[in-house]
Amino acid sequence: MKAQTERVAGDAGAAVEPGAAVTGTVGPGAHHEHEVWRHRHILDVDDFTIDEIELVMATAAEMKEILSRPIKKVPTLRGTSVTIIFWEASTRTRVSFEVAAKNLSADVVNIAAQASSVTKGESLVDTIRTIEALGADMIVMRHGTSGAPYLAAEHFSGHVLNGGDGWHAHPTQALLDLYTMREHLPEGTVAGRKVVILGDVLHSRVARSNIWTLTKSGVDLWLCGPATLLRGFERWAGATIPGSATFTVTSDIERALEGADVVMALRIQKERQESGLLPPLREYTARFALTRERLALASPDALVMHPGPMNEGLEIMPDVATGTQSVITDQVTNGVAVRMALLFLVSGVRDVE
């Protein structure tokens, strides 16, 4: 979905046609070619076209090449100021974005908002205005409330990248997951592959964003977990969304894992038991954890993935997490490359208003 500030000027209220050339807002001497990339922000992947996803994949591949060089740096974002502000705790994603931005020679300010006195008691809008006044060109943010990045984008003249908002979206994670799958699957494609997302789907922004990217990529997608944590997804599966394939929702873990090419386990949080959604988590582990035995139901080369951080012994067994089929550490490496790609791609989109 687009923030108000991504809409083409003079088109108040009208959506931009995918792939349409945007005229009148480009630099001198530019050819008005067919514009492949229109995103000024990265808020969600729900409106990414197949072409745009391919562009991210190709750009990330080039970024990986940079990461293999002796000097892992290019001057692309030199002079660009990137402020990373996370209202929700996360070391992995926050550092990943910082590394990505620095590899592009950007200047990075990293704020852990839950600890910062600058933001205590301050409204989100005021915080964004302060960050803008401090000269930020880009904001990378993670927030516990769904939709927060859209509010930020309304009040910021630069670029906003969503590092995760509430239960809603985690676009960079979905893209790095896709990249990792393509890197390891035969022929470098996910089309026709059986991918299983296993666990607390209801509260998972990783699951939601992956649904968009994977269904657009022609995956045979399965969501599996306890019924209370799949609430509402059967309805989504039944809705016809153009450009997206349908997916299967089931609590039958054996049927879900059978012949799977990719199994992505999601983190389960203790709060789910406390809020009455589940019995004591021991039962979750017994029925839904990704164990060696369950993994054996999948294809012998099936990839094991997890967005992290993991609760080893709870939703995924340690031997599976570190086993030969696990590509979890590749996800982390690819995360830097994909984030570099996204920072690069949005940087060129001028203010369209």
Added chain:
Amino acid sequence: MSSRALAGADLAIGAPVAHLELDGVWAVDPAAGREGPADLVVEEGVLADLEWHKSSGARRGRGRTTSDGQRHGLVVAPGFVDLHAHFREPGFEDAETILTGQAAAAHGGFTTVCLMPNTEPPIDEAPTLRTVLARAAESGIPVRVLAWGAATRRREGKGMAELGDLAEAGAIGYSDDGAPIPVGLLRNVLAYAGMLGRVVADHAEDRELTSGAEANEGLIGTILGLKGWPRSAEESVIARDIAILVDVLGSDSSAARLHLTHVSTAGGIDLVRRAKAAGLPVTCDVTPHHLALTDEWLAGARRWSWQAWQDGPDRDGSGAPTANPWAGDALAGPPYDPALKVNPPLRTPSDAIALLAGLRDGTVDAIATDHAPHTLVDKEVEFGLAANGISGIETALGIVLVAVEAGKVSLLRAVEALTVGPARVLGPAGVPAPALEVGRLADLVLFDPADGWLVSESALSSRGKNSPLLGRSLPGRVLLTVGAGRLAYRDPDLA
């Protein structure tokens, strides 16, 4: 209507209307059950003459302004009655005061407004009620203000408020709106209120089912990652309230009456329909935003409920139709607009369609705005943290006219739901049935269906700018509102 029709053109707000002549306007009088072209005269604040034109079967033409500046196709109706509004005074004057609320009401064509008691202090005792009514009377804006008394002390649900004293001070009924009346007390409140001849309005919400809820439980809420507000939270309470009413009627007071305010679900409307069919004294109101807006708007859709329905509803897993804004090109605005966060939440198009059907067939007695102004501080925040409520008293007529233009309800029926319907809900403790009655103090609204107005912060008189329709044009510019024979509102461009 000509420029000389309003004698004393610089009439101040609050001044009696000395002379007003409206020729060839479309008069709508639901109390008389008729509408049609008519001539109307107000003299010294009283409706002195009303002459219906002879032409039978006349159809309301398209409004237009001719080259000599004359407007044609204007509509005159009795001043609207709002059963449910929040004017925030005392306690939350940053969001609205009684004065600014009355100004907003008049701009919206309302000459009577019934205030909910969730102020600070709440209207749970007679002195507070009297203070509120006095403030309204001395404001200088002739919009009649009535008040619901709280049903329980401080609206805390732990004991009955002084219902008798409140009735004597002028309360039209009782409600804890914002909160449901707890099951234990509802029985007793219904009985006691019946004894006092007052209706009880319940905000039907099971708070255990809605804890932390952000948006209607449905496709949109799932995709947007918002905690669901299940229909069962409203439907189960409506069913329970009706069952309790039956017991009250049987054992405590045969005069008990139950009103369900801001019903938002198809199931809720159905329960009311069945209760009425069984002859029970149950009434209900719906808001304009629940008729015309849906949870799709949270994703960025900006089409009316019936448009989402017509554009080919999807069917969900259970076979029930559900709208899917990702399927068309309907995502035209920004998602997660906090102006859309309201209690009860905006529901699906199929709910809205059911509400419209209920309005047409009389299940819905009244359209009430649930005008809920909020400050920017409370609204310009992350969606899940935003205060609930839509500032809607000024946009109600516009939304209703959009529905009329789309053929979803007749103008006569819509005006009935804004005038006679609410009066009927309140009964003798409320107001006399609004009508274009010769000899009565003039209480009317004149509007131009063909002239639109842009909903903007400056165009809204309310302090509450939290309207999801900001930036949109609505039809039905109000030209004149007259309350109890005095001028309540006049369009600035009116000569």
Added chain:
Amino acid sequence: MPSPVAEREILSADEIRRALVRIAHEIVEKHGGTDDLALVGVQRRGVPLAYRISASIADHERVTVPVGAIDITFYRDDLSMVAHQPVVKATDLPFDPSGLTIVLVDDVLYTGRTARAAMDALMDFGRPRAIRLAVLVDRGHRELPIRADHVGKNVPTSREEVIKVRLRELDGMDEVVLHRLAEGDRP
């Protein structure tokens, strides 16, 4: 898309071939041989040109001079172009440029910014002993103090004109044409 008024041929296929042969000879002559020499084509059209020059050198020197390719997208100094040309092509340097004489090969030399970016990119891979520049067409209008060591053809142009190089590896034919931009597309 800019609609060309008329295209004028600057170099025919044969003229391109002769120019490349001459450039190949010049490179070897200037370097005094082929030791520690390498060619790096600038994406996109510099790359097939670099391969052709290497093949030509192999013809007359019986030595294969290594060829690499670099994409300068990440080294551009004008990010506003990203939205229109965001597609990144491969950078592939199968050798360490340190200590070598690198000849950068590109199709058109204009403002000089691409060449500058190419040098920055190259130097992130190592420390060449020397960098030279070979271009098929030099159209003037330098904005930086850059000059080409080897030029196929000098073509004075105005800013309203565009030079289009077509190569059979990418476009199915060999030619260099000149045309004027249509009114609305001019800078």
